Amino acid sequence: MHLVYPVVIAALLFAVGVYGVLARRNAILVLMSVELMLNAVNLNLVVFDMRWADRLHGGQILTLFVIVLAAAEVGIGLALILLIYRNRQTVDVDRLRTLAEGDPDPEAGSMTDDEGVRR
Amino acid sequence: MIVVAAVAVVLPFAAALIGMLFGHTVSHLLSPLARRLRTPAPGASRRGALVLARRMPANGPALIAVLPVAASTVLTAVLAADQLRDPATHVGTLTRVPTGTASVALSLQVDGLVSVVALLVCCVALAVQIYSVAYMRDDPRYSSYAAFVSLFTAAMLLVVLSGDLLVLYVGWEVMGICSYFLIGHYWHDRATSRAAVKAFLVTRLGDVGFLFGIFVLGLAAHSFQIREIIGRVGIMSHTALLAGTLLLLCGVAGKSAQFPLHTWLPDAMAGPTPISALIHAATMVAAGVYVVARLYPAFWFAPASLAVLGVIAAISMLGAALAALAQDDLKRVLAYSTISQLAYMAAGLAVGARDGAVFHLLAHGAFKALLFLGAGCVIVAVGSNLMSAMGGLRLAMPVTFWSMTIGFAALAGIPPASGFFSKDTILSQAWKAAHDRGAPPAGGRISLEPLYARPDLQGRPAGFVAVKAKARDLMGAPVPDIPSWVAWLVLITGLLTVVITAAYCTRTWLVTFFGERRSAVRAREATPLMRWPVAALAIPALILGFFGLGSAELRPEWGMAVISLLCAAAGAGGVYLVWNNDPALDPVRLLGPLRPVLRAAFYLDTVYDVAIVRPVRALASLVVHADERVVDAGVEGSGRGARRLGGLLRVTENGNAQAYVSGLFAGVVLIVVAVVVLT
Numbered sequence: 096m097h098l099v100y101p102v103v104i105a106a107l108l109f110a111v112g113v114y115g116v117l118a119r120r121n122a123i124l125v126l127m128s129v130e131l132m133l134n135a136v137n138l139n140l141v142v143f144d145m146r147w148a149d150r151l152h153g154g155q156i157l158t159l160f161v162i163v164l165a166a167a168e169v170g171i172g173l174a175l176i177l178l179i180y181r182n183r184q185t186v187d188v189d190r191l192r193t194l195a196e197g198d199p200d201p202e203a204g205s206m207t208d209d210e211g212v213r214r
Numbered sequence: 215m216i217v218v219a220a221v222a223v224v225l226p227f228a229a230a231l232i233g234m235l236f237g238h239t240v241s242h243l244l245s246p247l248a249r250r251l252r253t254p255a256p257g258a259s260r261r262g263a264l265v266l267a268r269r270m271p272a273n274g275p276a277l278i279a280v281l282p283v284a285a286s287t288v289l290t291a292v293l294a295a296d297q298l299r300d301p302a303t304h305v306g307t308l309t310r311v312p313t314g315t316a317s318v319a320l321s322l323q324v325d326g327l328v329s330v331v332a333l334l335v336c337c338v339a340l341a342v343q344i345y346s347v348a349y350m351r352d353d354p355r356y357s358s359y360a361a362f363v364s365l366f367t368a369a370m371l372l373v374v375l376s377g378d379l380l381v382l383y384v385g386w387e388v389m390g391i392c393s394y395f396l397i398g399h400y401w402h403d404r405a406t407s408r409a410a411v412k413a414f415l416v417t418r419l420g421d422v423g424f425l426f427g428i429f430v431l432g433l434a435a436h437s438f439q440i441r442e443i444i445g446r447v448g449i450m451s452h453t454a455l456l457a458g459t460l461l462l463l464c465g466v467a468g469k470s471a472q473f474p475l476h477t478w479l480p481d482a483m484a485g486p487t488p489i490s491a492l493i494h495a496a497t498m499v500a501a502g503v504y505v506v507a508r509l510y511p512a513f514w515f516a517p518a519s520l521a522v523l524g525v526i527a528a529i530s531m532l533g534a535a536l537a538a539l540a541q542d543d544l545k546r547v548l549a550y551s552t553i554s555q556l557a558y559m560a561a562g563l564a565v566g567a568r569d570g571a572v573f574h575l576l577a578h579g580a581f582k583a584l585l586f587l588g589a590g591c592v593i594v595a596v597g598s599n600l601m602s603a604m605g606g607l608r609l610a611m612p613v614t615f616w617s618m619t620i621g622f623a624a625l626a627g628i629p630p631a632s633g634f635f636s637k638d639t640i641l642s643q644a645w646k647a648a649h650d651r652g653a654p655p656a657g658g659r660i661s662l663e664p665l666y667a668r669p670d671l672q673g674r675p676a677g678f679v680a681v682k683a684k685a686r687d688l689m690g691a692p693v694p695d696i697p698s699w700v701a702w703l704v705l706i707t708g709l710l711t712v713v714i715t716a717a718y719c720t721r722t723w724l725v726t727f728f729g730e731r732r733s734a735v736r737a738r739e740a741t742p743l744m745r746w747p748v749a750a751l752a753i754p755a756l757i758l759g760f761f762g763l764g765s766a767e768l769r770p771e772w773g774m775a776v777i778s779l780l781c782a783a784a785g786a787g788g789v790y791l792v793w794n795n796d797p798a799l800d801p802v803r804l805l806g807p808l809r810p811v812l813r814a815a816f817y818l819d820t821v822y823d824v825a826i827v828r829p830v831r832a833l834a835s836l837v838v839h840a841d842e843r844v845v846d847a848g849v850e851g852s853g854r855g856a857r858r859l860g861g862l863l864r865v866t867e868n869g870n871a872q873a874y875v876s877g878l879f880a881g882v883v884l885i886v887v888a889v890v891v892l893t
Contacts, residue, residue, distance in 0.1 A: 117875060195870075
C-alpha cells in the first residue's frame, strides 16, 4: 500500500478535527473533534511506524500512549462540560465568554467586569 | 539674682504645662475640700467658713494659673528692688550651644531696664489672670485659656530676661503662637479665626526679617549675646549694623503693630477682652519697642535705621489716632490708640529718648491694661462692644468709671496721670533733636565715630555709656545722628497726635459714661474679681509718672509740657463743646464725609486686599489651575492613552475560545509556510 493513502486520510481527518474545533458550537462536538485530530495523529504514527519498522516499534507504542492520554482527556473534558452545563444550562461555546475581560471602562477604572454570561 | 530671674521665668511655664495637662484633675481633687469648707464644721464660726468657701472655689485651672504668676510677680519685684538699690548688670549662662560659628548661650541678663519691664509684665499678667477667673467663668475651655496665658507670660518674661538674641527669639515666637491661640479662642466664629490667622501671618512676615536681623548682627559680632553685641557695635562694619537693624525693624513693626504691618491689631480685638489687655495692649506689642530699647546702641550707630523708625512711628501715630477717633467699637478705639501710643515709644527711640520710651512703655502698659480691663467690665455690663449701646454708665459702675477716667487721663496726657510725664519726655527730646539739628553746633554734625576709633574703647561694653556721658556733657542729652526733618516730623505729628488723642479719649469717655443710657440693659457693676484688678491698675496709672521726677532725663520740661497740655486741652475741649450741644449724639458726627474713611483706617485693609491678598489668591488659583489642567491632565492623559491603546488589542480578547484557537492555528500555518518558503 502506498504511503500516500493513509497520510491523506490522516490529513483529512485532522482537517475535519480542526474544522470541528474551530466551527462547532456544541462543546461535546468540539471535544469529539479534538479526538478526531488525535486519531489522525495516531494514524500517522502507525503508518510511519510500519514504514520505518524499527525494532522497538516506537510509533505504535506512542500510539498506545496517545490513546490512553486521549481517554483521560476526554474524561476530564466531559466532566468540565457536565459542570458547565449544570452551572450555565448550556454547552454552547459561543456563549461561554467568561474568559474575556469586561468592556473597558476607563472612567470607572475597573478592569474586570465579569458579565460574560449576561444576555 | 539670676536664679531668681530663672525661677520667675520657669514658674509660669510650669503652670502652663500643669494647667494644660492636669487642670481639671486639680478641680476634682479640690472639690471635696471645697464642699467640706462650705458645710461648716461644728465649733467653727459659720460666717468664717462661708467666707473661706467663697474665697476658695474648686477651680483648679484658676489656682494653677494665678498662684505661679503671683510668685513670679514677687520674684520680679525682688529683682527690681535689687536693681533700685544697686544698679548692676548680672548675666548668668546655663550652657552654651555650639553652632559652628557664634555659639548660642542659654543665658539670662538682669539690669535696670530688664527688671522694671519684667515687673510690669508680671503685674499685668497677674491682674489679667485674676480678672479672667471671673470674666471667663462660664467658658468651657477656661483651662486651656489660662494655660495659654501662663505660657504667654513665661514667653514674655523670657523675651525680657534673655541675655541672648536667639533665646529671645524663641520667646518671641512662642508669644506669637500664644497670641494666635488666644485671639482664636472663640474659633467657632469665622471672623475670629480669620483674625487669628491674620495676626499670625502679619506678625510672621515681620518675624522673618527679625530672624535675619539677628543673624546679621550675631554673625557680625561673632556672638548672639546681647551684651557682647552691644559691646562690639563700635567695631562692627557699618553695613552690617545698618542691615541688621533695618531687618530687626521689620520684626519690631510686626510685633509692635507699626505702620505697614499694623492691620492685625484692630482685628485681634476679636479675642477675649483680658487677652486684648494682656497681649495686645500692655505686653506683647511692647516687645518690639523693648527690643529696640535693649539693642539701642546698635541702632544708635545706624542712624538711618532710627530715621526709618521715626518716619514709621510718625505715620502710625497720627494715622492710628485719627482712626481711633472714628471707631464705634470700644475695643477698636483702644486698639488704634495702642498703635498710636506704641508709635510714641518708637518715636522716642528714634529721637534718642530711650529712657523716655521705656518710661512710656511702663506707663502705657499700666494704663492700657487698665483701660482694656475696664472696657471688659463695661462690655459685660452692657452686653455689646459698640459705644452706640453705652452711655450713662457713670452712676451704675462707679469703680470702673473712676478707674477708666484715670486711664483716659493718662492716655490723653493730662497731669498728674502717668501718660503726661512719659509723653512729655519724648516730645521734649524730639524738640531737642529737631532744634539741635536745625542749628548745628560749631562742629557741624555730631560724629561719635572718633570716640569709637579709639583703641581703648573698642569692644568694651561700657563704650556706649562713655559716649553717652560724653555727649551729655556736650549738650545735655544725647541726640542720635538722624536728619533734622525726621525730628521735626516726629515733633509735629507728636503734638498733633496729642490733640487727637485727647479728642478721642474725651469722646469715648463722654459717650460711654455720660449722657443718656442708650440700651435697655440695666448695667450693674462688675463682680469684685473683675473690679479690683481694674482699680489696682489705676494706682500705677496715676502715680507712675512721679517716679520719673527722680531722673534728670525723665523730668518734664516746662515749655514742652505747657505746649502739649494746651494741645490736649484743645482736643478735649473741642470735643466737650461739641458734645455739650447735644449729649445724646456722638461728637464724631462733625467729621462728616471723613468719618467712614477714618473708620476704615484709610481703607488700608482694602488696599492690602487689592494689592496683596487678591493677587496672591489669583496666583494661587492659577497654580491650582495649572496643577489640575497641566500636571494632573498629563498624568491622567497618559493613563487614558495607554488604556485606549490597549483597547485595540482588547478587541481580539472577546472570550470566544474558538477564536483563540483559530488564531493559534493561523499562527501555526504561518510558521509552517514561513519554514517551508524560507528553507
